[in-house]
Amino acid sequence: MLRVSKLADYAVVVLVKLAADNDCVDCGVQTSPSLAASTGVPEPTVAKVLKALSMSGLVLSQRGARGGYRLQRPLETISIAEVIAAIDGPIALTACVDGASSGCEVQRMCAVHGRWDLVNDAIRDALNRITLSEMRAAGIPAFLRTLTPAE
Amino acid sequence: MLRVSKLADYAVVVLVKLAADNDCVDCGVQTSPSLAASTGVPEPTVAKVLKALSMSGLVLSQRGARGGYRLQRPLETISIAEVIAAIDGPIALTACVDGASSGCEVQRMCAVHGRWDLVNDAIRDALNRITLSEMRAAGIPAFLRTLTPAE
DNA sequence: ACCAAATCGGACTGCATTGGTCCGGTTAAC
DNA sequence: GTTAACCGGACCAATGCAGTCCGATTTGGT
Numbered sequence: 001m002l003r004v005s006k007l008a009d010y011a012v013v014v015l016v017k018l019a020a021d022n023d024c025v026d027c028g029v030q031t032s033p034s035l036a037a038s039t040g041v042p043e044p045t046v047a048k049v050l051k052a053l054s055m056s057g058l059v060l061s062q063r064g065a066r067g068g069y070r071l072q073r074p075l076e077t078i079s080i081a082e083v084i085a086a087i088d089g090p091i092a093l094t095a096c097v098d099g100a101s102s103g104c105e106v107q108r109m110c111a112v113h114g115r116w117d118l119v120n121d122a123i124r125d126a127l128n129r130i131t132l133s134e135m136r137a138a139g140i141p142a143f144l145r146t147l148t149p150a151e
Numbered sequence: 152m153l154r155v156s157k158l159a160d161y162a163v164v165v166l167v168k169l170a171a172d173n174d175c176v177d178c179g180v181q182t183s184p185s186l187a188a189s190t191g192v193p194e195p196t197v198a199k200v201l202k203a204l205s206m207s208g209l210v211l212s213q214r215g216a217r218g219g220y221r222l223q224r225p226l227e228t229i230s231i232a233e234v235i236a237a238i239d240g241p242i243a244l245t246a247c248v249d250g251a252s253s254g255c256e257v258q259r260m261c262a263v264h265g266r267w268d269l270v271n272d273a274i275r276d277a278l279n280r281i282t283l284s285e286m287r288a289a290g291i292p293a294f295l296r297t298l299t300p301a302e
Numbered sequence: 303a304c305c306a307a308a309t310c311g312g313a314c315t316g317c318a319t320t321g322g323t324c325c326g327g328t329t330a331a332c
Numbered sequence: 333g334t335t336a337a338c339c340g341g342a343c344c345a346a347t348g349c350a351g352t353c354c355g356a357t358t359t360g361g362t
Contacts, residue, residue, distance in 0.1 A: 002155050002235060002274070004244045006350065009267075031308065044352050051310070064359025065307045080270055084153060093155045115286055116160075119231055122281060123153070126273040135266055157321065182337065195323050202339075215330025216336040 008087040011049045013039050015083065016136045018059065019075045029068030049087065056086035080135065081127035091124050159238040162200045164190050166234065167287045169210065170226045180219030200238065207237035231286065232278035242275050 017039055018030060032050055036043040050069050054061040058078060059069045085091055093116055168190055169181060183201050187194040201220050205212040209229060210220045236242055244267055 002153070002239060002242055002244065004153055033308085042351075045350075047309080048351080054309090061309065062359090063309045063357075065305095066360055067308045067358080069309090088153060091153050093153065118285065119278070119281055122277040123274060126277040127270070130270055130273060134269060156319095184337085193322075196321075198338080199322080205338090212338065213330090214328075214338050216334095217331055218329080218337045220338090 002093075004084055005088050007045075007049055007052075008084050010039075010041050010045060011053060011083050011087050012080070012132065012135055013041065014046060014049055015053070015058070015071070015078065015132055016075070018069065018071050019132075019136075029062050029066075029070045031068040035069075052087050053083075056082070058082065058086055075133040075136070076131050078132045079128045080130045080132070081124060083132070084127065091127065092120050093123065153244075155235055156239050158196075158200055158203075159235050161190075161192050161196060162204060162234050162238050163231070163283065163286055164192065165197060165200055166204070166209070166222070166229065166283055167226070169220065169222050170283075170287075180213050180217075180221045182219040186220075203238050204234075207233070209233065209237055226284040226287070227282050229283045230279045231281045231283070232275060234283070235278065242278065243271050244274065 014035055017035060032047045033043055035041075035050070036046040039046070041049075050059060050061070053059045054069065058072060060072050061067070061069055081091060165186055168186055183198045184194055186192075186201070187197040190197070192200075201210060201212070204210045205220065209223060211223050212218070212220050232242060
């Protein structure tokens with residue numbers, strides 16, 4: 001169904017939450033247990049997400065006692081494309097277009113079915129234009145925006 | 152990894168192939184065995200794809216002996232979004248936004264993670280702008296265009 | 303110097319979705 | 333009447349993902 005992994009969803013949640021206490025980019029760190037508590041996502045999963053996020057340079061990790069995570073860049077400069085790429089790997093709808101080393105096994109018809117890379121670029125482009133700050137919808141508390149009609 | 156199902160990929164192949172012999176929209180029908188032979192995709196899978204495609208009105212089916220399938224509309228008027236929707240269901244990156252009847256189990260935080268529908272719209276929009284005729288890259292025979300740099 | 307708290311970096315398992323197949327029934331041309 | 337094709341299910345295997353856990357390492361505090 002062309003969907004993103006739940007982990008990527010969690011990543012957005014965590015990043016937004018991380019920004020809530022951390023707009024000044026230096027105030028303090030949040031631990032994964034505390035993030036788990038405030039988001040409702042189980043701790044090990046949060047840790048997993050944070051790990052991937054720090055590996056991609058979206059968050060900074062501080063080890064040891066009193067350690068934790070904080071945002072490396074403000075929300076406005078982080079696109080969804082980056083988050084998805086950090087969690088789920090490079091954005092490519094079909095396997096044929098990125099790996100490139102080992103051609104797909106049906107490449108005789110790969111040519112005829114043509115240019116998925118065109119689609120990939122379009123998607124990537126659309127995803128790059130949406131930042132995390134746009135994802136966090138204003139200040140509406142909760143519960144109330146479960147099902148606003150899309151368009 | 153944000154990828155489409157293989158079935159959707161096959162659907163594109165089949166539709167393009169279907170158009171190759173069928174630009175006049177009335178010349179003749181092609182059977183699923185013949186399409187399977189010309190595309191290299193196994194017959195039952197082709198049949199499955201065609202079935203879904205006809206259910207969505209993208210192809211016309213003709214039953215009985217000498218039956219088969221043909222395009223209902225010219226390639227230029229079919230967007231990738233339609234094909235993907237026909238095979239994989241409605242385009243929605245997360246489950247929260249389409250089902251709507253049974254809210255997701257974590258909807259207390261669903262609010263905080265916010266507006267995936269914004270992303271969905273962007274993707275849907277991008278996919279709607281690409282037609283199948285654009286996917287079939289010109290008249291270059293085969294084998295040669297495995298990895299032409301995008302643009 | 304020692305301990306506690308926290309990340310790091312693996313591996314590991316159960317489950318859900320998907321890819322792919324098959325079969326009986328129906329339709330329609332020859 | 334026979335044959336060729338679609339129809340519409342059910343069905344099974346496998347891939348990938350969500351989620352968990354454990355040991356090692358780092359670092360601040362006592």
